[in-house]
Amino acid sequence: MTPTKQFLCFGIATALLFSCGRSNQPLGTVLRIEAPLGLPAATAPTDNPPTVETVALGRKLFYDKKLSADGTVACASCHSPEAGFADPRRVSAGIGGKLGTRNSPTVLNAAYSPVQFFDGRAKTLEEQAGGPIANPVEMNLPHEACVTKLNADAEYTKLFQAAFGPGVITMTKLERAIASFERTLLSGNSAFDRYFFGGDLTAMSPAAIRGLELFNNTKKGNCAVCHRIGAQNAPFTDGKFHNIGVGFDSDGELTDLGRYAQTKDERDKGAFKTPTLRNIAQTAPYMHDGRQKTLKDVVDFYVGGGTSNPQLDAEIKELKLTGQERADLVAFMESLTGEAPPNSGPPTAGLQTSGLQK
Amino acid sequence: MRQLLVAVFLLSACTSNPEKKLATPSTTEIVYAEVDPTISGIISGTVMFNGKTPPRKKVDMDEDPQCAKLHKQAVYNDSIAANGKGNLANVFVYVKHGLEGKNFRLPADAVTMVQKGCWFEPRIQGIQTGQKFQVINSDPVTHNVHPRPKINREWNQSQESGAVPLIRRFSKPEVMVRVKCNIHGWMKAWVGVVENPYYAVTTADGNFELKNLPPGKYTIEAWQEELGVQEQEVVVPPSGKQTLQFTFKGE
Numbered sequence: 315m316t317p318t319k320q321f322l323c324f325g326i327a328t329a330l331l332f333s334c335g336r337s338n339q340p341l342g343t344v345l346r347i348e349a350p351l352g353l354p355a356a357t358a359p360t361d362n363p364p365t366v367e368t369v370a371l372g373r374k375l376f377y378d379k380k381l382s383a384d385g386t387v388a389c390a391s392c393h394s395p396e397a398g399f400a401d402p403r404r405v406s407a408g409i410g411g412k413l414g415t416r417n418s419p420t421v422l423n424a425a426y427s428p429v430q431f432f433d434g435r436a437k438t439l440e441e442q443a444g445g446p447i448a449n450p451v452e453m454n455l456p457h458e459a460c461v462t463k464l465n466a467d468a469e470y471t472k473l474f475q476a477a478f479g480p481g482v483i484t485m486t487k488l489e490r491a492i493a494s495f496e497r498t499l500l501s502g503n504s505a506f507d508r509y510f511f512g513g514d515l516t517a518m519s520p521a522a523i524r525g526l527e528l529f530n531n532t533k534k535g536n537c538a539v540c541h542r543i544g545a546q547n548a549p550f551t552d553g554k555f556h557n558i559g560v561g562f563d564s565d566g567e568l569t570d571l572g573r574y575a576q577t578k579d580e581r582d583k584g585a586f587k588t589p590t591l592r593n594i595a596q597t598a599p600y601m602h603d604g605r606q607k608t609l610k611d612v613v614d615f616y617v618g619g620g621t622s623n624p625q626l627d628a629e630i631k632e633l634k635l636t637g638q639e640r641a642d643l644v645a646f647m648e649s650l651t652g653e654a655p656p657n658s659g660p661p662t663a664g665l666q667t668s669g670l671q672k
Numbered sequence: 673m674r675q676l677l678v679a680v681f682l683l684s685a686c687t688s689n690p691e692k693k694l695a696t697p698s699t700t701e702i703v704y705a706e707v708d709p710t711i712s713g714i715i716s717g718t719v720m721f722n723g724k725t726p727p728r729k730k731v732d733m734d735e736d737p738q739c740a741k742l743h744k745q746a747v748y749n750d751s752i753a754a755n756g757k758g759n760l761a762n763v764f765v766y767v768k769h770g771l772e773g774k775n776f777r778l779p780a781d782a783v784t785m786v787q788k789g790c791w792f793e794p795r796i797q798g799i800q801t802g803q804k805f806q807v808i809n810s811d812p813v814t815h816n817v818h819p820r821p822k823i824n825r826e827w828n829q830s831q832e833s834g835a836v837p838l839i840r841r842f843s844k845p846e847v848m849v850r851v852k853c854n855i856h857g858w859m860k861a862w863v864g865v866v867e868n869p870y871y872a873v874t875t876a877d878g879n880f881e882l883k884n885l886p887p888g889k890y891t892i893e894a895w896q897e898e899l900g901v902q903e904q905e906v907v908v909p910p911s912g913k914q915t916l917q918f919t920f921k922g923e
Contacts, residue, residue, distance in 0.1 A: 559828075559830060560830070562829065563836065564836050564837060564838055564839045565839055566827070566829065566838070566840070605832050605835070606814065606832055607832070607833065610738070611813070611814045611832060611833070614736070614813065614814040614816075614855045615814050615816075615830050615832070617816075617854060617855045618814070618815075618816030618818075618828070618830050618853070618854040618855045619816070619818075619828055619830075619854050620828070620830055621828060621829045621830050622826070622827045622828040622829070632828075632854045636734070636735065637734045637735040637736060637737060640735070640736075641737075
């Protein structure tokens with residue numbers, strides 16, 4: 315909304331005065347996000363185009379522990395830039411050291427995911443952003459308390475007004491700002507991207523190249539059946555849910571029903587969203603419950619054919635791979651580490667928007 | 673109207689009846705066999721190997737260098753574990769016939785198989801039907817426990833380093849259930865599932881002993897992973913001690 319339109323709105327009717335001030339629509343300078351080599355074009359919802367202001371605000375919020383009940387946990391606590399925007403702990407710890415049940419997935423390239431969370435319970439990044447803030451085992455700050463806290467903060471009041479226009483801070487605005495920042499967290503141009511999409515045949519090691527072939531070979535690794543590589547770009551996920559045989563207790567019962575909790579469809583028991591493999595070497599441990607410590611462990615897991623259960627995906631079966639082939643697959647996954655996105659670390663000295671890409 | 677109500681009542685009574693029947697479990701209690709120790713007997717014996725001991729096969733752990741690193745010395749796959757005197761170890765000996773219709777209490781303890789050094793320990797062991805079968809991963813690598821039974825239900829479970837032990841049961845007698853690890857092709861074990869507690873695995877000296885047997889006529893089977901099975905009939909009189917010898921022939 316331009317200032318002129320704002321003025322018009324202001325003048326039209328008193329009844330509209332408040333609704334005008336309450337708009338959750340971002341204002342300011344629209345930011346063009348360039349997708350790095352290997353990634354699809356960046357997209358954003360029409361009601362939340364990333365702007366210089368919302369992205370900078372979202373970045374501040376992402377790193378701010380104020381968003382937790384006792385000021386100890388930020389989004390970045392479990393999505394740390396030092397750990398590929400994931401969590402090196404098996405499962406994440408919320409306030410008071412409360413443990414969750416899943417390993418934090420990376421936020422890098424989450425913008426491309428058709429749904430969010432391992433069970434897909436949020437459709438958008440906006441919807442996702444509010445979840446952990448209120449979750450009792452994560453940041454434990456109910457949304458009402460969250461906006462009250464931020465509205466009492468002069469700096470945030472100023473920043474939200476710069477990003478969304480006049481009016482109080484709302485969860486919608488907060489979620490939109492965080493989502494917009496996350497849409498800038500794109501990481502590509504990995505050795506694989508330079509080899510496969512950039513034509514630089516020296517970018518990948520011979521072991522990684524052999525690994526790529528095994529990755530695609532349906533009679534060998536068969537990894538690409540879910541971790542997709544396209545002709546123009548490679549998301550390394552199909553965005554779907556699969557039961558790959560992970561997450562059973564001593565008696566062989568599922569400890570986490572996964573997607574089933576959302577759909578109540580029997581076939582979804584123990585199914586989890588295929589995570590991207592981009593930056594996977596940075597985001598150990600692995601699987602939705604972080605039970606596999608290394609990429610070698612993950613390859614071995616797939617060689618074993620998972621754990622038998624009624625919902626096991628038909629694509630999961632024992633693999634015949636030599637030791638060399640297993641090592642090659644690891645080398646390939648190590649070639650998927652992309653460049654760190656610019657302006658993605660903690661904001662220093664308040665808010666700097668000047669360095670952002672425009 | 674009244675007729676209709678009665679009909680509805682009857683209908684529902686009708687349909688609920690079979691369910692009631694199903695819900696009530698059989699009240700027949702399991703009667704466990706009590707063995708009188710004052711008259712029980714023992715079958716003991718030795719298993720021999722008659723032939724040239726095949727050369728020991730070195731295990732190639734190239735599939736997983738992390739496994740190879742766990743061993744300072746070469747690992748051998750002794751599928752015929754005979755000593756210099758021809759005594760044969762790792763033979764599963766059990767009561768195949770003679771105890772039909774008897775129910776034996778389950779030991780409270782689990783039978784345990786450990787994955788250590790990318791090796792199943794022990795290689796050969798017995799278990800009673802329904803007894804807890806515990807599998808532990810003591811290794812720093814991901815393992816995979818995959819029994820390949822022909823009678824019992826097949827299952828396959830991944831077990832990463834540090835995972836909780838698995839607890840499973842075999843519900844039907846089956847000699848033997850082969851267990852493999854899909855990840856490490858050289859890992860093999862066999863579990864003999866029997867309905868009675870009278871089973872043993874021969875020691876390094878080829879010896880076995882089946883104690884506290886009720887007097888009776890028995891078929892004893894000896895199973896060896898490569899050499900197959902042999903059986904012998906034996907009568908155990910009250911407080912009797914019988915000695916058997918099995919000899920497996922090699923090339």
